[in-house]
Amino acid sequence: DIQMTQSPSSLSASVGDRVTITCRASQGISNNLAWYQQKPGTVPKLLIYAASTLQSGVPSRFSGSGSGTDFTLTISSLQPEDVATYYCQKYNSAPRTFGQGTKVEIK
Amino acid sequence: EVQLVESGGGLLQPGGSLRLSCAASGFTFSFYAMSWVRQAPGRGLEWVSTISTSDGNTYYADSVKGRFTISRDNSKKTLYLQMNSLRAEDTAVYYCAKEVVATIWGDAFDIWGQGTMVTVSS
Numbered sequence: 401d402i403q404m405t406q407s408p409s410s411l412s413a414s415v416g417d418r419v420t421i422t423c424r425a426s427q428g429i430s431n432n433l434a435w436y437q438q439k440p441g442t443v444p445k446l447l448i449y450a451a452s453t454l455q456s457g458v459p460s461r462f463s464g465s466g467s468g469t470d471f472t473l474t475i476s477s478l479q480p481e482d483v484a485t486y487y488c489q490k491y492n493s494a495p496r497t498f499g500q501g502t503k504v505e506i507k
Numbered sequence: 508e509v510q511l512v513e514s515g516g517g518l519l520q521p522g523g524s525l526r527l528s529c530a531a532s533g534f535t536f537s538f539y540a541m542s543w544v545r546q547a548p549g550r551g552l553e554w555v556s557t558i559s560t561s562d563g564n565t566y567y568a569d570s571v572k573g574r575f576t577i578s579r580d581n582s583k584k585t586l587y588l589q590m591n592s593l594r595a596e597d598t599a600v601y602y603c604a605k606e607v608v609a610t611i612w613g614d615a616f617d618i619w620g621q622g623t624m625v626t627v628s629s
Binding site for chain 2: 401432434436438443444445446449450455485487489491492493494495496497498499500501
């Protein structure tokens with residue numbers, strides 16, 4: 401099975417900072433990767449799919465890149481409402497594994 | 508409005524059985540593959556199972572294979588998860604989720620239900 405490894409597991413940054421989260425697949429998955437945001441006590445929300453396609457309604461400060469095994473989620477200017485845990489997921493074949501999550505906090 | 512509403516969660520003893528339901532509205536249910544994802548308390552997301560559209564093929568995580576069965580009733584626009592031989596480690600919030608694109612299966616999850624809690628404890 402393909403493993404999905406996110407880093408870091410947590411980070412603390414200031415409002416306005418550029419934040420980058422990485423996700424590495426143990427084998428190539430082309431661009432079949434999604435990013436989700438889960439705020440405390442809420443349901444996961446799709447941010448990006450196909451590695452770089454922004455889901456409708458998601459602020460443009462979020463962006464995704466990568467293909468094959470290495471992927472990144474970037475928040476260009478961190479906002480207080482971005483405090484959440486972020487998950488990557490490979491979705492084109494079973495098991496549709498999620499990364500372990502990256503918790504983002506405001507410094 | 509596109510919506511998924513889960514029901515059927517509860518508290519039960521190890522070895523017990525439970526059936527979760529997910530009622531869909533606001534989209535053509537039969538066109539979309541559907542999945543279950545769970546989240547144990549304080550833990551990350553774990554994909555559980557997917558059912559495709561036209562061919563009804565099913566897929567399971569190793570952790571539930573042989574114990575859980577996913578099914579769908581397109582006439583009722585409802586997704587199900589039959590859970591048997593439940594274990595303490597199955598304790599989690601269970602979410603149903605719809606895929607972005609109307610294909611057989613294999614896309615990201617754009618719509619999630621609010622979740623239903625399953626607690627397995629003696």
